[in-house]
Amino acid sequence: MLEQMRAIAQQTNQAAVPAQFMFATVTALSPLTVQVDDRFYLSAPALIALASHTHEYAQGDTDVNTPLELGDSVAILRNLGGQSYLLLGRVRL
Numbered sequence: 001m002l003e004q005m006r007a008i009a010q011q012t013n014q015a016a017v018p019a020q021f022m023f024a025t026v027t028a029l030s031p032l033t034v035q036v037d038d039r040f041y042l043s044a045p046a047l048i049a050l051a052s053h054t055h056e057y058a059q060g061d062t063d064v065n066t067p068l069e070l071g072d073s074v075a076i077l078r079n080l081g082g083q084s085y086l087l088l089g090r091v092r093l
Contacts, residue, residue, distance in 0.1 A: 020078045023091065026068050034074060034087070042085055049087045
């Protein structure tokens with residue numbers, strides 16, 4: 001009984017977190033699928049990717065517009081309750 005109460009309390013605390021940053025690895029491109037911390041996989045509709053966009057910079061070359069590739073590390077944001085995740089973009093770890 002005590003273990004059940006602890007589990008319920010932990011789940012309640014996790015659900016109360018408004019958002020959480022996480023890191024994932026791209027494992028498939030069509031449909032876009034990522035693996036989070038070697039624990040679980042996400043794809044649409046749970047994984048929401050932003051539309052492609054462009055930027056102009058005065059100096060230097062960037063990879064902002066380079067499409068994601070297999071093995072890329074990405075940052076994702078888990079929403080309240082953990083039912084959907086917003087893919088923020090590629091990161092260099």
